[in-house]
Amino acid sequence: MKTRAILLKNHGELILTERNLVVGDTDVLVKTEYASICGTDKNIYLGNVSQEHYTMEMHGKGNPLYNNREVPKLPFWIGHEGGGIVIETGKYVHEFKPGDKVMSFGWSGTYADYFVSPARNLEKVPEGLDIKIASLGEPAGCAMFSALNSGVNLGDTAVVIGTGFAGLIIIQGLKKKGAYKVIAVDKSDQKLKVAQEMGADVIINVDKEEVILRILNETNMKGADLVVEAAGTEESFNTATSILKHNGIFVLYSYITKPITVNIGRWHDDAFEIKTTCLVHHTENERQIWAQWALRPIVLGQINIDKLITHEFKLNEVQKAFEVVCNDPDAIKVMLKP
Incomplete structure (x- = not known):
């Protein structure tokens, strides 16, 4: 046809x-x-x-x-x-x-x-x-799968860098899973406003504030328990690397389409737990099992x-x-x- x-x-x-x-x-x-x-x-x-x-x-x-x-x-x-x-x-x-x-x-x-x-x-x-x-379903399922498998715990301070479609879903998921404080980082004031409406406790515009200093102040100089990289740039990867606490969780969500240079020394020296959480980057068989589960909170109306x-x-x-x-x-x- x-x-x-x-x-x-x-x-x-x-x-x-x-x-x-x-x-x-x-x-x-x-x-x-x-x-x-x-x-x-x-x-x-x-x-x-x-x-x-x-x-x-x-x-x-x-x-x-x-x-x-x-x-x-x-x-x-x-x-x-x-x-x-x-x-x-x-x-x-x-x-x-x-x-x-x-x-x-x-x-x-x-x-x-x-x-x-x-x-x-x-x-x-x-x-x-x-x-x-x-x-x-594909982008929403990927983002929900990331939030559900992020490793966030009650009492955690979690940072999401990038408040696009995926980042805004992940923010909701982290908050629903018990994060004490969710910090949204982006360059768009409008997206950051939406992030607040979606549950972000703190918003940071990278063009208006020093992100690393603000995160340190928000975490009593300890760094974030968990960072989700959802912006997909070299700058965002290195910012995430700089704000994560010792033994913190680095959640890799973005689809990086070109090689980047990252200060990976902290990943090793400070024993970061690295999680790759985008659903479609796992195997096809795993996706077929997990997709319905990942979308369930959306079906139930828990995620906007x-x-x-x-x-x-x-x-x-x-x-x-x-x-x-x-x-x-x-x-x-x-x-x-x-």
């Missing part, structure tokens, strides 16, 4: 065009209800993803211990966050049937009226979850997602949507509605 879909023709150039879809034996055809723009989509759009991130050469061959994905080659059918209704399944697909509501957890070209995905890259929408929120959707555009307005993502520091989650 044919569908309207968004093609990244060149970096910074998106076009709405026709795409021919073929449903393979292990594929699922989905009618898109909503899709959303991820920071990874932004980096691919801008050309800010390096091959060095994906693979490390070893005697002329890729190191088998690395992810070994390739940088998306242009032109590229962009979009991976989204959800919708199953229309058709391949003959070897037994876990889904027409009419099922599903969420995309893989590269599927979701910026389209319809998309085809391998069945393994889809998850069923939890019962009771609105399809619009379910279309954010609606407040984090700041913009919505039609599919033919995708260029404008990406301009907002790239240029508006106050934008949190930008969605597309076919």
Whole structure:
């Protein structure tokens, strides 16, 4: 069948065009209800993803211990966050049937009226979850999984660096799990205001305050018990390294698309506990087990997602949507509605 879909023709150039879809034996055809723009989509759009991130050469061959994905080659059918209704399944697909509501957890070209995905890259929408929120299942599930597995304890002071969509979910999760004090760090006053509404006890604008000094003052010069890095920059990694207490927990959430230089000496010398918590960076089989569990607090209404959707555009307005993502520091989650 044919569908309207968004093609990244060149970096910074998106076009709405026709795409021919073929449903393979292990594929699922989905009618898109909503899709959303991820920071990874932004980096691919801008050309800010390096091959060095994906693979490390070893005697002329890729190191088998690395992810070994390739940088998306242009032109590229962009979009991976989204959800919708199953229309058709391949003959070897037994876990889904027409009419099922599903969420995309893989590269599927979701910026389209319809998309085809391998069945393994889809998850069923939890019962009771609105399809619009379910279309954010992948980023929301990743953030919730991070909060649930952060290791935060009652009485802890936790810092979240980066108050984008994921950071604001993690802030809520840390507070619900018993953190005594949650400190939000960002450059946007508007996002920091939302962070307060989501439960942050202290907000710090990095452009207006000395972060390290403020954290020391907030922790009686001991440093934070736990830091979640959710900004994805070299600066944020090194700030997190500087504010964590001896034996503290360093939660790695961000998807880093280029090599960075980090003062890793403190990680070793001060015995940091390093946790990598993004759900989709674990194995596919683990994701299939954990995704429903991670989304449960959202289904039950314990986590506010609606407040984090700041913009919505039609599919033919995708260029404008990406301009907002790239240029508006106050934008949190930008969605597309076919």
